[in-house]
Amino acid sequence: MGILIFYLGAIMGSFYNVIGTRLPKKEKVLITRSHCDNCGKDLKWYNLIPIFSYLFQNGKCSFCKEKISSDHFWVEIGTGFLFLLTLIYFPIGYEFFIGLIVSSLLIIIFVSDFKYMIILDSPLIISTILIVILKIIYYSSQNVLYSLISGIALTLVMILVYILGNFAFKKESLGGGDIKFTFIIGLILGFKVGLAALILSVFLALPYAIATLELKKNSEFPYGPFLAGALLIVFFHYDKFVLLIDFLFNF
Numbered sequence: 115m116g117i118l119i120f121y122l123g124a125i126m127g128s129f130y131n132v133i134g135t136r137l138p139k140k141e142k143v144l145i146t147r148s149h150c151d152n153c154g155k156d157l158k159w160y161n162l163i164p165i166f167s168y169l170f171q172n173g174k175c176s177f178c179k180e181k182i183s184s185d186h187f188w189v190e191i192g193t194g195f196l197f198l199l200t201l202i203y204f205p206i207g208y209e210f211f212i213g214l215i216v217s218s219l220l221i222i223i224f225v226s227d228f229k230y231m232i233i234l235d236s237p238l239i240i241s242t243i244l245i246v247i248l249k250i251i252y253y254s255s256q257n258v259l260y261s262l263i264s265g266i267a268l269t270l271v272m273i274l275v276y277i278l279g280n281f282a283f284k285k286e287s288l289g290g291g292d293i294k295f296t297f298i299i300g301l302i303l304g305f306k307v308g309l310a311a312l313i314l315s316v317f318l319a320l321p322y323a324i325a326t327l328e329l330k331k332n333s334e335f336p337y338g339p340f341l342a343g344a345l346l347i348v349f350f351h352y353d354k355f356v357l358l359i360d361f362l363f364n365f
């Protein structure tokens with residue numbers, strides 16, 4: 115079962131890499147055939163087997179022998195690992211499926227935000243629809259209403275941070291994608307725990323932000339991967355964060 119889920123993750127990861135790389139360039143994801151970036155030859159089915167093709171071809175194109183970027187390989191391994199982790203953490207059910215969605219979002223945002231500084235709308239919209247459907251199946255429409263309100267409330271907090279940030283730094287402080295993604299954090303975690311995830315994301319991003327500022331003298335960096343990372347960490351340890359928040363609020 116573990117091997118199966120891991121490889122399913124690798125297959126999905128291969129797809130997410132294509133979405134994250136091609137959609138921002140407005141390339142057709144499903145129609146355009148995968149081809150070698152160097153010689154332009156269309157790849158055959160046996161060049162497209164997640165993880166294995168890269169290993170058997172020694173990381174080189176099987177036509178022109180030029181080195182292929184290892185990005186695909188690591189994205190496939192990473193997605194497989196996150197899917198496997200979800201299976202280890204949760205029994206098959208609501209949390210397991212949400213875990214797969216969170217893992218998928220993390221990978222797609224990681225690819226598109228680091229490569230192009232963009233968080234795509236379509237994965238956010240599809241995830242929102244899937245989350246609402248899962249909530250209706252496993253809980254109730256009342257739960258959906260509460261979650262939607264939490265999502266909107268958390269987004270308002272992020273918009274406030276954005277306005278204050280723009281005022282303080284005299285420049286765009288957050289991307290529109292970051293604000294839209296906050297809605298999903300609230301939808302999944304609820305308002306209070308969602309707020310904890312936002313705070314955690316700041317701590318996750320801080321070392322990277324300082325490093326970019328010091329090394330590249332550049333104050334712009336992708337924030338999406340850290341938001342998605344915080345969502346994943348908090349979702350996987352939801353009970354512990356609820357206890358921590360209760361402790362802090364009762365103190």
Ligand SMILES: [Zn+2]
Pocket residue numbers: 150151152153154155175176177178179180
């Ligand atoms: Zn080639």
